[in-house]
Amino acid sequence: xxxxxxxxxxxxxxxxxxxxxxxIAVIGGAFVEGRRNLAAQGITFGFxxxxxxxxxxxxxxxxxxxxxxxxxxxxxxxxxxxxxxxxFGIVAANxxxxxxAIMRTAGNSTFNALGTVYVEIFRxxxxxxxxxxxxxxxxxxxxxxxxxxxxxxxxxxxxVYIPGLNVTGGHAxxxxxxxxAGLTGLTVLSMSRRLSxxxxxxxxxxxxxLATLSGAVLTLxxxxxxxxxxxxxPKLQGFNIQEGIRISPxxxxxxxxxxxxxxxxxxxxxxxxxxxxGKGQVEAAQSLGLTPWQVFxxxxxxxxxxxxxxxxxxxxxxxxxxxxxxxxxxxTDFFAVISVSxxxxxxxxxxxxxxxxxxxxxxxAMALVLNRVNKxxxxxxxxxxx
Amino acid sequence: xxxxxxxxxxxxxxxxxxxxxxxxIDMAFSALGIGLAALVxxxxxxxxxxxxxxxxxxxxxxxxxxxxxxxxxxxxxxxxLILFGLFPFEEQWRSSLACLVIVIVAIxxxxxxxxxxxxxxxxxxxxxxxxxxxxxxxxxxxxSVAPEKWGGLTLTVxxxxxxxxxxxPTAIGLALLRRSTMPVIAKIxxxxxxxxxxxxxxxxxxxxxxxxxxxxxxxxxxxKIWRVVIGFSLFFAAYEAENIRSGIQALPAGQEEAxxxxxxxxxxxTTRIVLxxxxxxxxxxxxxxxxxxxxxTSLIVIIGFFDVMASGKAAFGTGDWSFAxxxxxxxxxxxxxxxxxxxxxxxxxxxxxxxxxxx
Numbered sequence: 001x002x003x004x005x006x007x008x009x010x011x012x013x014x015x016x017x018x019x020x021x022x023x024i025a026v027i028g029g030a031f032v033e034g035r036r037n038l039a040a041q042g043i044t045f046g047f048x049x050x051x052x053x054x055x056x057x058x059x060x061x062x063x064x065x066x067x068x069x070x071x072x073x074x075x076x077x078x079x080x081x082x083x084x085x086x087x088f089g090i091v092a093a094n095x096x097x098x099x100x101a102i103m104r105t106a107g108n109s110t111f112n113a114l115g116t117v118y119v120e121i122f123r124x125x126x127x128x129x130x131x132x133x134x135x136x137x138x139x140x141x142x143x144x145x146x147x148x149x150x151x152x153x154x155x156x157x158x159x160v161y162i163p164g165l166n167v168t169g170g171h172a173x174x175x176x177x178x179x180x181a182g183l184t185g186l187t188v189l190s191m192s193r194r195l196s197x198x199x200x201x202x203x204x205x206x207x208x209x210l211a212t213l214s215g216a217v218l219t220l221x222x223x224x225x226x227x228x229x230x231x232x233x234p235k236l237q238g239f240n241i242q243e244g245i246r247i248s249p250x251x252x253x254x255x256x257x258x259x260x261x262x263x264x265x266x267x268x269x270x271x272x273x274x275x276x277x278g279k280g281q282v283e284a285a286q287s288l289g290l291t292p293w294q295v296f297x298x299x300x301x302x303x304x305x306x307x308x309x310x311x312x313x314x315x316x317x318x319x320x321x322x323x324x325x326x327x328x329x330x331x332t333d334f335f336a337v338i339s340v341s342x343x344x345x346x347x348x349x350x351x352x353x354x355x356x357x358x359x360x361x362x363x364x365a366m367a368l369v370l371n372r373v374n375k376x377x378x379x380x381x382x383x384x385x386x
Numbered sequence: 387x388x389x390x391x392x393x394x395x396x397x398x399x400x401x402x403x404x405x406x407x408x409x410x411i412d413m414a415f416s417a418l419g420i421g422l423a424a425l426v427x428x429x430x431x432x433x434x435x436x437x438x439x440x441x442x443x444x445x446x447x448x449x450x451x452x453x454x455x456x457x458x459x460x461x462x463x464x465x466x467l468i469l470f471g472l473f474p475f476e477e478q479w480r481s482s483l484a485c486l487v488i489v490i491v492a493i494x495x496x497x498x499x500x501x502x503x504x505x506x507x508x509x510x511x512x513x514x515x516x517x518x519x520x521x522x523x524x525x526x527x528x529x530s531v532a533p534e535k536w537g538g539l540t541l542t543v544x545x546x547x548x549x550x551x552x553x554x555p556t557a558i559g560l561a562l563l564r565r566s567t568m569p570v571i572a573k574i575x576x577x578x579x580x581x582x583x584x585x586x587x588x589x590x591x592x593x594x595x596x597x598x599x600x601x602x603x604x605x606x607x608x609x610k611i612w613r614v615v616i617g618f619s620l621f622f623a624a625y626e627a628e629n630i631r632s633g634i635q636a637l638p639a640g641q642e643e644a645x646x647x648x649x650x651x652x653x654x655x656t657t658r659i660v661l662x663x664x665x666x667x668x669x670x671x672x673x674x675x676x677x678x679x680x681x682x683t684s685l686i687v688i689i690g691f692f693d694v695m696a697s698g699k700a701a702f703g704t705g706d707w708s709f710a711x712x713x714x715x716x717x718x719x720x721x722x723x724x725x726x727x728x729x730x731x732x733x734x735x736x737x738x739x740x741x742x743x744x745x
Binding site for chain 2: 016037124327
């Protein structure tokens with residue numbers, strides 16, 4: 001009996017040792033071969049090239065960058081651009097998804113049918129095809145001189161121009177950060193069970209809201225460019241449109257694609273959440289005399305969100321990964337800057353390592369934070385009623 | 387997933403109808419929705435059918451000058467390019483035949499009579515060999531065509547079929563390895579699966595196509611198309627392995643314990659008891675994965691393959707037809723739609739059928 005036990009143990013040990021040895025041999029062999037191949041091209045392995053100037057310029061820039069900037073700045077720019085379009089894309093996809101989900105669950109069969117058609121069309125066509133289509137559409141809009149205009153905005157082949165504020169970029173970004181932080185705080189305050197039961201919870205929420213608003217306004221005021229009006233309206237000057245905010249077709253096509261395609265998926269997830277909400281909950285709310293709007297935003301929506309948040313988190317991670325499609329329309333996302341750097345600098349192994357590490361960190365951080373949120377707001381014990 | 391209202395509940399249906407008709411605001415909304423839909427449909431119909439030009443007698447875009455509808459003539463002139471890419475003109479019958487073989491194999495494997503592992507495997511391997519011989523040539527008097535010349539819809543179908551064919555066994559292997567009782571093997575496999583899952587597919591395809599030549603010795607390199615297929619199948623396998631693993635975990639522990647008590651070996655337990663039931667549990671997410679993977683084949687255009695999207699772009703890209711980009715994109719989208727939609731409908735049918743079997 002003992003001998004059989006030890007022999008099984010010994011076999012397990014041997015198997016694991018062999019497995020580990022093979023894995024190490026494959027990784028080590030690849031690394032050695034990679035270094036040899038790089039050396040044959042006259043490139044030595046190392047990250048020193050990150051401090052070299054790139055010598056080329058890129059299209060979409062959130063931070064200052066030109067051909068004299070370094071590779072590390074370029075990669076930082078790419079990560080920022082990815083996060084930027086990812087954040088807007090996920091929010092937009094959520095809005096679209098919520099609207100479609102409400103359309104499909106509101107009990108109106110016409111709207112249900114329209115929502116179904118939407119989901120079936122846009123879910124069954126690859127995202128890249130949709131993004132390329134929107135890009136083709138946006139770049140074929142009329143030139144600035146014959147732009148479609150209205151509401152002080154212009155739709156042109158060079159991008160969409162909307163009114164903006166005359167503030168410096170840094171201050172605008174800071175104001176956005178304050179608003180995002182404030183909204184996150186408010187969401188946590190109102191959805192966390194522990195915090196929403198504090199005696200002064202209502203006061204706290206008002207306080208956070210007011211602080212956020214005043215902080216953002218103050219930041220914007222500090223960042224005002226002197227000698228210019230507060231609002232910068234786009235207007236046609238010569239052959240181009242000046243002032244205002246230009247939304248490039250690259251960014252916009254990726255954003256529309258993410259919103260439309262991701263929205264179709266998210267609507268299905270949220271709809272499942274609405275349908276999973278117990279009928280008794282809604283009936284109880286109605287019998288308490290709550291208005292339809294109160295029933296929706298106090299009972300149905302919070303319960304639905306809690307039911308499907310884990311699935312939604314996966315969808316958000318997936319949508320963020322979809323920002324890599326930016327390369328198909330020339331948006332300078334993380335993957336695009338790595339790809340162009342590999343072409344220019346040749347440090348293939350290092351750059352692909354940075355790319356993979358970057359995605360691992362971003363995706364896992366996102367999943368970690370959202371899973372914490374999920375845990376904080378999850379229903380427990382006798383709250384789980386149907 | 388499918389928590390829907392009961393379809394055969396007359397009182398509920400009546401209540402619905404009553405509520406809808408009794409509330410004027412609902413009726414107004416319905417009228418608005420129907421009106422809007424009718425308007426959009428009418429405009430699309432006008433564009434796509436009534437005012438459209440379908441053929442171009444002389445092969446140029448002259449017929450489409452000054453029309454207000456769709457110029458489907460571009461499809462009439464360029465459909466070979468979209469479907470077959472740069473495949474040699476006189477050999478294109480082979481490309482279409484190969485595509486047809488895979489589609490027939492796919493349809494056959496949807497029939498319950500083929501739902502045995504050996505039959506399914508045999509069918510797919512036979513179909514795939516036939517596909518490869520038809521496409522690559524070199525034997526039976528067929529002239530050989532290099533993979534660089536493959537393109538269009540056939541290339542998309544090839545990458546998909548090959549990826550699934552390699553990916554499915556890999557997924558099973560990965561799932562079993564991850565469930566291994568040996569900690570080192572389970573941990574490393576878990577790391578591998580989670581690593582791949584947190585990367586976008588495009589970075590994996592990019593690595594397979596452009597980075598692998600750096601880190602593989604030349605004798606192991608193979609053609610670019612095979613490296614991409616392997617990258618694609620690894621990505622599929624990482625996701626599918628998790629589906630299978632959750633299918634295994636959903637099994638009652640008694641199943642495996644009973645098998646152990648009967649003295650079955652690991653392989654007997656796995657292949658006769660665990661996996662068949664796990665597949666049944668994992669069917670809905672598996673079908674979903676198949677559907678998603680078909681759409682994701684379109685990413686190969688980024689690493690320079692001439693798939694149906696790229697060939698579509700080429701079809702309107704030259705100056706003559708550049709105005710007809712909407713028609714071409716709609717055509718390509720329709721191709722994807724037909725494949726993906728029928729796949730997901732079949733998945734829904736399968737789910738219903740299996741649920742019936744369980745009661």
